[in-house]
Amino acid sequence: MKKIAVLLSKNYKLLSVAAILEVFETVNKFHLANNEEKPFLIKLLASPEEAAKNNEAFGYPLLAINTPEVMDLILLPAFTTENMPQTIQTNSACIPHLIKQYNQGASIGTFCTGAFLLGASGLLNGKIATTHVDASSGFAIAFPEVKLKADKTVTQDGRLYTSGGATSSFHLLLHLIQEFCGKEMAIKTAKVFAIDMDRDRQSYFSTFQPSRNHNDDLVAIAQEKIESNYHDTATIEELIKDIPSSRRNIVRRFKQITGITPIEYLQQTRIEAAKKLLERTAQQMSEIIFHSGYSDPKAFRKIFKKSVGMTPSQYREKFQVR
Template sequence: MFTKQITNRMIQVGILITRQYRLLSVAAILDVLETVNTFYQQSADPQPYHISLLHLESDSDKFSTPYWGYETRSIHQTDAMQLIIIPAFKTEDIKQAVGDNYQYIPWLQQQFAAGAEIATVCTGAFLLGATGLLNGKSATTHVDACNAFANAFPAIDLKADKTVTCDGRLYTSGGATSSFHLLLHLIHQHCGRDIAVRTAKIFAIDMDRENQAYFSTFQPMRGHTDNIVASTQQKIEASYQDTGTIEEMIKDIPASRRNIVRRFKQVTGITPIEYLQHTRVEAAKKLLVQTAQQMTEVIMNSGYSDPKAFRKIFRKTVGMTPSEYREKFCVR
């Protein structure tokens, strides 16, 4: 028997139907919240969530009829929301996506000032970041979008490895299935742990997953015109298996070490040493999953000579040990 925490009033939830929203993201939000409403309905209790789909005034012609059976309204036709959820974007051009949805920003600022909670799914965090509301606060986003997020919003305390962050009335989640963990967190806040557990069981969600680092893939910055940095990248990628120092790898590049490090970090967001470590760890991940090499072979073939140092760096970067990573992702 599950006990329910009955909310004092129905929570007004606004899900933004942004331009370039990811359909799966919106569908997951609706499915989970409606499931919680059903729990209450089955025992004749007031449903905790009233859900509206919100859009820009200029997009009104696209939503002239009910959308999936849900009430749709322009953001300028809404009263104060208690909870606003921003879905993920389906495009890789996040800068363009934020620009396309810029009209939401003053409305989000006003809603937050009036007391609303705001939650983002995956890359939806970029739109919230553009409001300035996250400055000085913690946030996360899709692991593969973290570098772009950090560069776009240096005033935000990015927690790249986190599945969910909560800082005051602002919530963010990592990529894809992390949205379920965000929703469980909100349900726990609004309806109590019992309902959150029941929801987790319905959707087969592992409630204890707090880390998303092991889903990341190192994606080197390529879209730049700095020849010195490009040469450094090529040197590292060509010789990462060597156990030599970074100084030895870049000794033929016509620039001082200090100049290389400065320009490299400015362009890529990380130092050459960090770049080397990420390159080696990414190589080790592939060897662990795609080959049957023994651990000593994996260590040597990814450029390490010290097993202890390798395991320490791997765990810090990936969030689990090499053996755990192989067990989790190796296809048998």
């Protein structure tokens, strides 16, 4: 029997916790219905203060995060927060105990933005990971040593697991169930929760939302120039030529602040514009390509597919508002 613990961190997202508990409890019920031992012993972890006030939550035993009991798997749910650095700081007391559990043999899995807490532990340094696609740029800036795979639904690197946003959490749960209980049980669970097991990318759910929450005036000027003139077929050098600084300095500071280069920023701005036109208009593809700032249809389609994970026509078919 695997000992699974869900961390009730501060600012945890209730929906994330509920999904984890429901899926593992469903698998337990499947086994009990077949007169088999349930495969998972589910517990919850919380701060010592919270655990001292309550010995259970949601009907499960509640233990302090500093428990000497070693878990087989610790799961970190998503956060509900508009200030991730503050939320990580609020939960920083958990980090040494997560590291200790990992060093004693526990596996750790994160759901959506829960990856930020694992990233702050340093355990992900040099390893692959994913998170909510719209939080990926912030994650890349905060944890540059992590090999972020922002388009991936699920990643596994040794005993560390991460998942993308929202429904991607179910894909990580299925991945874990398949690993612990076999593919047949994973398929059975997928059918109960109506999960498409074949989805391995989340990039087409992303929305490019560049941050302006910084104090670098040079970068802000560059962002404004790109966002105001992306539809021109000018190169990035032409767009930023009037900024009073060397190209090298602009690129360095721009990537430090935004997590991507000015060229990548221009590409993502153009692709986001194309996505909106595909969703909201009936324009011909040639018009969309032109209004997005591209002159070469072949280059546009190549960049679009690489960025979004599907062709422009497939994206329109999937997301157009009819």
